[in-house]
Amino acid sequence: MNRPETITTASDDDFLPADLSDLLPFANLTVDQTQELLSLATIRRVRPNKAYFDEGESAKNFYVLLDGFLKIVRTTKDGDQVVILHIAPGQMFGIAKAFESDNYTTTARAASHGIALSWPSELWDRFVQDYPGFETASRKAVGARVCELQDKLVGMATQQVEQRIARAVLRLVEQAGKPTEQGIEIDFPLTRQDISEMTGTTLHSVSRCLSKWQKSGIVRSRRRRVVVCQPDALPV
Amino acid sequence: MNRPETITTASDDDFLPADLSDLLPFANLTVDQTQELLSLATIRRVRPNKAYFDEGESAKNFYVLLDGFLKIVRTTKDGDQVVILHIAPGQMFGIAKAFESDNYTTTARAASHGIALSWPSELWDRFVQDYPGFETASRKAVGARVCELQDKLVGMATQQVEQRIARAVLRLVEQAGKPTEQGIEIDFPLTRQDISEMTGTTLHSVSRCLSKWQKSGIVRSRRRRVVVCQPDALPV
DNA sequence: GCCGTTTGTTGATCCAGCGCAAATTCTTCC
DNA sequence: GGAAGAATTTGCGCTGGATCAACAAACGGC
Numbered sequence: 001m002n003r004p005e006t007i008t009t010a011s012d013d014d015f016l017p018a019d020l021s022d023l024l025p026f027a028n029l030t031v032d033q034t035q036e037l038l039s040l041a042t043i044r045r046v047r048p049n050k051a052y053f054d055e056g057e058s059a060k061n062f063y064v065l066l067d068g069f070l071k072i073v074r075t076t077k078d079g080d081q082v083v084i085l086h087i088a089p090g091q092m093f094g095i096a097k098a099f100e101s102d103n104y105t106t107t108a109r110a111a112s113h114g115i116a117l118s119w120p121s122e123l124w125d126r127f128v129q130d131y132p133g134f135e136t137a138s139r140k141a142v143g144a145r146v147c148e149l150q151d152k153l154v155g156m157a158t159q160q161v162e163q164r165i166a167r168a169v170l171r172l173v174e175q176a177g178k179p180t181e182q183g184i185e186i187d188f189p190l191t192r193q194d195i196s197e198m199t200g201t202t203l204h205s206v207s208r209c210l211s212k213w214q215k216s217g218i219v220r221s222r223r224r225r226v227v228v229c230q231p232d233a234l235p236v
Numbered sequence: 237m238n239r240p241e242t243i244t245t246a247s248d249d250d251f252l253p254a255d256l257s258d259l260l261p262f263a264n265l266t267v268d269q270t271q272e273l274l275s276l277a278t279i280r281r282v283r284p285n286k287a288y289f290d291e292g293e294s295a296k297n298f299y300v301l302l303d304g305f306l307k308i309v310r311t312t313k314d315g316d317q318v319v320i321l322h323i324a325p326g327q328m329f330g331i332a333k334a335f336e337s338d339n340y341t342t343t344a345r346a347a348s349h350g351i352a353l354s355w356p357s358e359l360w361d362r363f364v365q366d367y368p369g370f371e372t373a374s375r376k377a378v379g380a381r382v383c384e385l386q387d388k389l390v391g392m393a394t395q396q397v398e399q400r401i402a403r404a405v406l407r408l409v410e411q412a413g414k415p416t417e418q419g420i421e422i423d424f425p426l427t428r429q430d431i432s433e434m435t436g437t438t439l440h441s442v443s444r445c446l447s448k449w450q451k452s453g454i455v456r457s458r459r460r461r462v463v464v465c466q467p468d469a470l471p472v
Numbered sequence: 473g474c475c476g477t478t479t480g481t482t483g484a485t486c487c488a489g490c491g492c493a494a495a496t497t498c499t500t501c502c
Numbered sequence: 503g504g505a506a507g508a509a510t511t512t513g514c515g516c517t518g519g520a521t522c523a524a525c526a527a528a529c530g531g532c
Binding site for chain 2: 478479480482492
Binding site: 396397426437438440441444458459 | 518519520523527528529
């Protein structure tokens with residue numbers, strides 16, 4: 001399970017997604033089409049904190065995340081990382097083609113161990129033509145992303161740190177929440193630093209918030225783990 | 237010139253855009269196609285501070301701005317306005333169709349008196365089919381917008397107020413700069429409040445900044461007017 | 473011209489949250 | 503099992519900017 005990053009064709013790989021039609025972009029395809037899709041795909045396994053691709057790189061591929069989570073990140077010239085958004089399994093990413101762009105404008109970094117299907121960007125137009133719903137799905141993805149960016153921007157402009165952290169945690173719960181006895185757990189390792197990069201604050205402030213919430217029984221957090229017990233009690 | 241808002245068909249109107257091919261979305265069209273385009277269009281004139289459309293409204297039309305400037309805005313539940321971005325002449329807006337969305341997610345408010353062409357959203361698909369370059373242009377617009385949103389987000393997360401204001405002013409200079417003897421003037425009325433809504437700060441801080449810059453001779457601002465004398469001297 | 477409204481300036485005060493520092497806990501690797 | 507490293511907690515002082523407040527200047531309408 002902890003083997004180094006590998007790149008293989010889908011058919012060679014032992015990880016066989018049982019049903020691609022779970023993935024939004026490829027709903028309503030025939031069996032043949034699904035086969036074709038897989039035969040064209042390359043599987044990439046990426047270890048935590050390694051990048052699928054980097055900001056500025058030429059956009060050679062587009063991806064669909066099968067398993068794991070990743071963060072879309074930008075780095076400023078003085079080294080600050082800012083997390084733009086998170087990608088959950090089933091979602092497309094690296095879709096520069098949808099922006100008519102030749103390069104990635106962000107870095108896609110694995111939050112947890114991840115598996116993704118990838119295709120060369122040259123196939124984009126063919127997918128649009130051959131697979132009904134593919135373009136629609138890509139546009140929806142873009143729309144959702146724009147919406148999320150707008151929300152984040154408004155939040156950054158108007159909300160206090162505590163609210164921003166609450167909102168960020170809540171969003172992660174929605175995207176990556178796994179029910180446990182304690183409450184809903186965010187299903188990938190998440191440090192205070194990570195949260196601070198999502199909310200434009202410091203890990204110290206995040207730590208203070210989580211501690212406070214823990215005392216009120218709203219969350220229950222261990223090292224790299226966050227469990228939300230009472231989502232509604234978060235000071236959104 | 238100051239007549240109330242009017243809605244007319246393009247051919248009825250006295251404002252006849254000499255050359256639609258200046259507008260990115262409609263480059264490389266035949267004369268016939270341009271004619272057709274215009275005959276389908278409705279012209280909307282909107283007075284300063286009035287909206288072309290409002291957040292949440294069903295996306296009945298898409299637009300191309302002919303003249304004037306407008307701000308894409310979101311309002312929070314407690315009344316704070318946040319300016320997401322600005323639109324300059326020649327650009328498309330209200331393109332919910334590009335996001336596969338049925339409603340506008342933002343408000344488009346005229347910064348200065350504005351004139352726009354609009355078409356019913358039902359025509360979008362036809363435009364995509366009939367007009368070469370239309371879809372490409374729309375995707376580029378979306379890409380540019382996403383990029384700008386990302387930049388803004390990173391700025392909000394990492395920069396101090398003064399830098400954010402400087403960046404915002406600089407961007408406006410690029411988008412709406414008109415050369416004068418004094419320097420480059422931002423070509424529409426712009427209050428301190430407006431700038432504060434773009435940068436997530438208060439009009440007080442903006443005023444202080446501008447005053448400071450004025451003392452150094454970097455800018456020269458009157459009521460509702462900002463002229464940048466030394467763009468390079470702005471503390472970006 | 474006069475008056476009301478909108479916009480801009482500037483001072484004074486206050487506090488959320490950052491920066492720094494030190495201690496503590498958890499994890500991994502010898 | 504112990505040492506080194508990574509992640510977290512917590513205290514404290516300081517400051518960038520928000521908030522409050524008062525005034526000044528510009529403009530539009532009559």
